[in-house]
Amino acid sequence: xxxxxxxxxxxxxxxxxxxxxxxxxxxxxxxxxxxxxxxxxxxxxxxxxxxxxxxxxxxxxxxxxxxxxxxxxxxxxxxxxxxxxxxxxxxxxxxxxxxxxxxxxxxxxxxxxxxxxxxxxxxxxxxxxxxxxxxxxxxxxxxxxxxxxxxxxxxxxxxxxxxxxxxxxxxxxxxxxxxxxxxxxxxxxxxxxxxxxxxxxxxxxxxxxxxxxxxxxxxxxxxxxxxxxxxxxxxxxxxxxxxxxxxxxxxxxxxxxxxxxxxxxxxxxxxxxxxxxxxxxxxxxxxxxxxxxxxxxxxxxxxxxxxxxxxxxxxxxxxxxxxxxxxxxxxxxxxxxxxxxxxxxxxxxxxxxxxxxxxxxxxxxxxxxxxxxxxxxxxxxxxxxxxxxxxxxxxxxxxxxxxxxxxxxxxxxxxxxxxxxxxxxxxxxxxxxxxxxx
Amino acid sequence: xxxxxxxxxxxxxxxxxxxxxxxxxxxxxxxxxxxxxxxxxxxxxxxxxxxxxxxxxxxxxxxxxxxxxxxxxxxxxxxxxxxxxxxxxxxxxxxxxxxxxxxxxxxxxxxxxxxxxxxxxxxxxxxxxxxxxxxxxxxxxxxxxxxxxxxxxxxxxxxxxxxxxxxxxxxxxxxxxxxxxxxxxxxxxxxxxxxxxxxxxxxxxxxxxxxxxxxxxxxxxxxxxxxxxxxxxxxxxxxxxxxxxxxxxxxxxxxxxxxxxxxxxxxxxxxxxxxxxxxxxxxxxxxxxxxxxxxxxxxxxxxxxxxxxxxxxxxxxxxxxxxxxxxxxxxxxxxxxxxxxxxxxxxxxxxxxxxxxxxxxxxxxxxxxxxxxxxxxxxxxxxxxxxxxxxxxxxxxxxxxxxxxxxxxxxxxxxxxxxxxxxxxxxxxxxxxxxxxx
Numbered sequence: 001x002x003x004x005x006x007x008x009x010x011x012x013x014x015x016x017x018x019x020x021x022x023x024x025x026x027x028x029x030x031x032x033x034x035x036x037x038x039x040x041x042x043x044x045x046x047x048x049x050x051x052x053x054x055x056x057x058x059x060x061x062x063x064x065x066x067x068x069x070x071x072x073x074x075x076x077x078x079x080x081x082x083x084x085x086x087x088x089x090x091x092x093x094x095x096x097x098x099x100x101x102x103x104x105x106x107x108x109x110x111x112x113x114x115x116x117x118x119x120x121x122x123x124x125x126x127x128x129x130x131x132x133x134x135x136x137x138x139x140x141x142x143x144x145x146x147x148x149x150x151x152x153x154x155x156x157x158x159x160x161x162x163x164x165x166x167x168x169x170x171x172x173x174x175x176x177x178x179x180x181x182x183x184x185x186x187x188x189x190x191x192x193x194x195x196x197x198x199x200x201x202x203x204x205x206x207x208x209x210x211x212x213x214x215x216x217x218x219x220x221x222x223x224x225x226x227x228x229x230x231x232x233x234x235x236x237x238x239x240x241x242x243x244x245x246x247x248x249x250x251x252x253x254x255x256x257x258x259x260x261x262x263x264x265x266x267x268x269x270x271x272x273x274x275x276x277x278x279x280x281x282x283x284x285x286x287x288x289x290x291x292x293x294x295x296x297x298x299x300x301x302x303x304x305x306x307x308x309x310x311x312x313x314x315x316x317x318x319x320x321x322x323x324x325x326x327x328x329x330x331x332x333x334x335x336x337x338x339x340x341x342x343x344x345x346x347x348x349x350x351x352x353x354x355x356x357x358x359x360x361x362x363x364x365x366x367x368x369x370x371x372x373x374x375x376x377x378x379x380x381x382x383x384x385x386x387x388x389x390x391x392x393x394x395x396x397x398x399x400x401x402x403x404x405x406x407x408x409x410x411x412x413x414x415x416x417x418x419x420x421x422x423x424x425x426x427x428x429x430x431x432x433x434x435x436x437x438x
Numbered sequence: 439x440x441x442x443x444x445x446x447x448x449x450x451x452x453x454x455x456x457x458x459x460x461x462x463x464x465x466x467x468x469x470x471x472x473x474x475x476x477x478x479x480x481x482x483x484x485x486x487x488x489x490x491x492x493x494x495x496x497x498x499x500x501x502x503x504x505x506x507x508x509x510x511x512x513x514x515x516x517x518x519x520x521x522x523x524x525x526x527x528x529x530x531x532x533x534x535x536x537x538x539x540x541x542x543x544x545x546x547x548x549x550x551x552x553x554x555x556x557x558x559x560x561x562x563x564x565x566x567x568x569x570x571x572x573x574x575x576x577x578x579x580x581x582x583x584x585x586x587x588x589x590x591x592x593x594x595x596x597x598x599x600x601x602x603x604x605x606x607x608x609x610x611x612x613x614x615x616x617x618x619x620x621x622x623x624x625x626x627x628x629x630x631x632x633x634x635x636x637x638x639x640x641x642x643x644x645x646x647x648x649x650x651x652x653x654x655x656x657x658x659x660x661x662x663x664x665x666x667x668x669x670x671x672x673x674x675x676x677x678x679x680x681x682x683x684x685x686x687x688x689x690x691x692x693x694x695x696x697x698x699x700x701x702x703x704x705x706x707x708x709x710x711x712x713x714x715x716x717x718x719x720x721x722x723x724x725x726x727x728x729x730x731x732x733x734x735x736x737x738x739x740x741x742x743x744x745x746x747x748x749x750x751x752x753x754x755x756x757x758x759x760x761x762x763x764x765x766x767x768x769x770x771x772x773x774x775x776x777x778x779x780x781x782x783x784x785x786x787x788x789x790x791x792x793x794x795x796x797x798x799x800x801x802x803x804x805x806x807x808x809x810x811x812x813x814x815x816x817x818x819x820x821x822x823x824x825x826x827x828x829x830x831x832x833x834x835x836x837x838x839x840x841x842x843x844x845x846x847x848x849x850x851x852x853x854x855x856x857x858x859x860x861x862x863x864x865x866x867x868x869x870x871x872x873x874x875x876x
Contacts, residue, residue, distance in 0.1 A: 163664050209599075210648065236509070244442045249445055278444070396540065429600060
């Protein structure tokens, strides 16, 4: 019998190496690039988060097998070098090869950019993600979620994980993936809507970060069929504006978190973080009229925005207020789900909102109906079978506070933040109508 | 146009109210229980995390509609009261009803325990979770994951979210849920194994907290068909013992986090947190022999433990070392997946481990094959079609450091920690062969 004690090797980041100038350091990494010079080689290592420039004195150290994409362990002296990007280099004293590739990569991944079509990048995602700029996207995506979680935990939201195999869809059901579940018909959840509402009755405020499924036959630059949803729901709200205020505060924390924790990645991708003092809000109706007037443009959809209208509205808002976000409120009841609460005194519109960011919708939210009779009445008006929703309606029947929330598409938000033109670039292993691999 | 500023109402917890004795407080909550006395009523409010005892002077304030499960807003004076559990009560000055239930609950939820069968509890999960003890399970589960995440982020693991709709299963495929994906056969991922390995080549250390699917026809107290997996994978390991050391350190942080952040829930559920100085480790072969010898017992499975053997081993280890955890190492190659690395000089066993906790397996892990030729050879030996794994094998072909990791079933860990006898009690909305609702 052995005893396993708790310990973990530390990963040394660039900023920590900078503190060790004049000292020895042991680092591990994958050989990103080798540049042979006269009598020595530059060996650039890709470590967990950085590219570290090492110098191999080829006159003194022979390492014939060394090649790009080899995994190595290096002992070296950290030497100040102002010409190096990091301000230092590592003079290699010992180098050990831990693992070798079996072939050369079919796509060049060690230039500043991966110069390939999006299709090729995605086909070779397993290796193109090893490019320093490609991977930075997902370090920032991690930061977006970490910042949001930090805010939500401070505000005493409880994090939940609800099932994704469900018996029915609250949102409709037309756009759901079906599967056989031990002889029963089941579906993949198209949102945690029902569960997060149920959990408001348990913890008052909840959030979930998890997979969301939409079987929509959309083949566009902004749709994915599986994506990461950041969903929250909060009870005891006095109006749906409180949800928008919460989202605004959350986004402020996200930006501050990114500034503090992802500085290098933001610089690498040349990202300008949007300033968020406050976010302007405009009703759907007003926004439609404004766009029509300003651009002398007819709309084809009275109940929703066309993508071009979202872009134009963001342009108008930015010109007028400087803000890159805009809340659009009071969407038509006809286009919102059965659980959306209608405006007091105007059944045609709902206490709902979308958040648009740099021309694209990133969040949908609103206040939900909490009264049992109001909810069942509305479902009957829509021809829905309330019996099929028995467990969902337990929420209302046995008492639930006024509540509401929102859902954000994390890849889409990342895409807008990083100025990418296709949401697939912000999805680790995207799932669309044609892509199931890798 | 409005301007939405960032702000959120604060939730006031019991410990914060205790600081406000002699002052006014505004709180919101659901009426958990009303106890009518002569001239006044005790009104117990269930707030986000506590049960707060309020006193309603029924002589002065009339609130006829007040009933259990109503959602209310209260303004009151916080008064020191040593007989109250919290050390204070709130004298209600104003009370406003925000929402009323439409019916009385069919299961009593405001006693200390929900006295009902597990089946009933789960059928009425939407309301039984409102019981103070039932919900505490999930506050602790949140704490387990938050503690693990805290540790992993400190150790510079990157959090990822991999797709759950996959084209094939790394683990085998027999126990997978199938679905139609735009005319293609697809499956629900039975682990993020392939993706976390791919991402080690990108970020060196990664973890994921997400849904895992097993279509196993097991109807036992310890199996779920959808569960939360806590998965990690780390590169540049010098041996698979490093993974066990990391897990030990992670569990130490988890226990410290729970002690600091979930004290009230731990007391409520009378949980004894296990001490973890170090965790004993024993080989599978030694463990089997020890159990056979100590209990004069024959085994029916030479390649794995029977559930009873897991229980007996934990009993022996606890008697001998005092520890409630035990790592079992070197599982037979025949029972481990194709990506498991074999022990140097002994192809019959793998560099693998399970972690058992209080009689049940909670983690499976090990070192993976990183060499391309070794991996493809082993797959061929097993009669696998390497072409179908082309994208997975890009990982090895283009170079990957020695690496390994583990997967933990979060509900099962929660179950063991809380001394529950059925894993369903530690699953928010469990999915098993017979249960798809709610």
